[in-house]
Amino acid sequence: MSLPTIKHVRAFFMGGATAKNKGQGGGDYHDQGGGHWIDDHIATPMSKYKEYEQSRQSFGINVLGTLVVEVEASDGTTGFAISTAGEIGCFIVENHLSRFIEGKRVDDIKLIHDQMINSTHYYSGGGGVVMNTISCVDLALWDLFGKVLGQPVYSLLGGAVRDEIKFYATGSRPDLAKEMGFIGGKMPTQWGPHDGDAGIRREVERIKDMREKVGPDFWLMWDCWMSQDVNYAVKLAHACAPYNLKWIEESFPAAQYDNYAELKRQVPAGVMVSTGEHHGNLAAFRTLSETGIDIMQPDVGWCGGITTLLEIAAIAKSRGQLVVPHGSSVYSHHAVITFTNTPFSEFLMTSPKADTIRPQFDPILLGEPVPENGRISKETLTKPGFGVELNRDIALERPYTH
Numbered sequence: 001m002s003l004p005t006i007k008h009v010r011a012f013f014m015g016g017a018t019a020k021n022k023g024q025g026g027g028d029y030h031d032q033g034g035g036h037w038i039d040d041h042i043a044t045p046m047s048k049y050k051e052y053e054q055s056r057q058s059f060g061i062n063v064l065g066t067l068v069v070e071v072e073a074s075d076g077t078t079g080f081a082i083s084t085a086g087e088i089g090c091f092i093v094e095n096h097l098s099r100f101i102e103g104k105r106v107d108d109i110k111l112i113h114d115q116m117i118n119s120t121h122y123y124s125g126g127g128g129v130v131m132n133t134i135s136c137v138d139l140a141l142w143d144l145f146g147k148v149l150g151q152p153v154y155s156l157l158g159g160a161v162r163d164e165i166k167f168y169a170t171g172s173r174p175d176l177a178k179e180m181g182f183i184g185g186k187m188p189t190q191w192g193p194h195d196g197d198a199g200i201r202r203e204v205e206r207i208k209d210m211r212e213k214v215g216p217d218f219w220l221m222w223d224c225w226m227s228q229d230v231n232y233a234v235k236l237a238h239a240c241a242p243y244n245l246k247w248i249e250e251s252f253p254a255a256q257y258d259n260y261a262e263l264k265r266q267v268p269a270g271v272m273v274s275t276g277e278h279h280g281n282l283a284a285f286r287t288l289s290e291t292g293i294d295i296m297q298p299d300v301g302w303c304g305g306i307t308t309l310l311e312i313a314a315i316a317k318s319r320g321q322l323v324v325p326h327g328s329s330v331y332s333h334h335a336v337i338t339f340t341n342t343p344f345s346e347f348l349m350t351s352p353k354a355d356t357i358r359p360q361f362d363p364i365l366l367g368e369p370v371p372e373n374g375r376i377s378k379e380t381l382t383k384p385g386f387g388v389e390l391n392r393d394i395a396l397e398r399p400y401t402h
């Protein structure tokens, strides 16, 4: 079969600081309405400032909003993807990246990816919103390629190595996640080094209370969102180890590799160290892998897309490390079901009280699968591309054209 070429790329956004409609969720899953667990006194690098301690939205965590990239082939097939990059991402796609995309064949994904990465080094800083944008284009290209061939993305990647994906849940209610069939629950820490030992004691009370609710074997983890220093993280890990803490995640900002290596040396036996959702390029993951952490957690919508995620997974595999991507729903599912070193995956609870299952990127995707009894089967992922469609009932803005 002769493959079509890519005729148009278009970029839209919803939510975020410049949108008319805010707080809808979507690709920027921090962009939620009031009273949501994901914005309730979660420890961050900004928590040391009292005015930014209670809410992450107060310091602008939802300023970007959702980026939607749509690619249209010469045969009329369209593919699309979403990430977190909003209006800035639209500028980059329409004014810069479009030149590398239009006119290429739909299977020229690696060539386009390499040109996007190398043409943006001078302003990407090795990651951040530029890499979120590149990731979104890469995912849209994989979606288009799958839809042109009539095959799911996981087949294009070499096929599934397991029949189902098992999930742990990230949210405020691991006890409810257990009832829903998940294998574990990861809670955000709410206190940090500026709270001193009182912060440690409060977290111990939280995990003690949750351990009593979920029994001895259900996994419990801490997600620390870059809020700690080595001393605090080590103390927290030791204080929580008696409650069978499974891992401690993202204690430090991405570039503090020495701190990750030190934390790995000092955690109690059996407590794993993980991070990666804010590492934005392949070299960063190589350095991260060298720290000896147990689980690398790239976000496929932020690390360079599926094309880079495959390379990260290979680095992890070479060291016997796990790669368990940060959330990312279908974009992650189609990759990890092909990885031998991803024995479980993350489901991010986006219902406001973490008491019901809501699709992670609700409301922007149609047909977004959710775990049933904590699992998604291979059969659920057999539709072409990533198996989802763009919800056209949502008002999307296209601020730039080319």
Ligand SMILES: [Mg+2]
Pocket: 223, 224, 225, 249, 250, 277, 326
């Ligand atoms: Mg995390």
